[in-house]
Amino acid sequence: PLTGGATRIGFAVPRTTDVTLRVFDVTGRLVKTLVNGPVEAGAHAVDWDARNGEGRSVANGVYFYRLQAAGEFATRKMTLIR
Secondary structure, three states: OEEOOOEEEEEEEOOOEEEEEEEEEOOOOEEEEEEEEEEOOEEEEEEEOOEOOOOOEOOOEEEEEEEEEOOEEEEEEEEEEO
């Protein structure tokens, strides 16, 4: 769960590569892009403050984040509870 209005999303890449990390709502609409560009090899963490791309707080509910890197992708679910 995403509590207190913020969360940290961790990921690792084996080599320097372009990475895209985006948050979507349950309808599939893009909420915010957190990473979009080259990332060096290793472990990384990105904070999401439960705000959309316009800086507005998002509503409680279920969100998904999708990580694309090195030709692969992963999608995970998170729940925002304030």
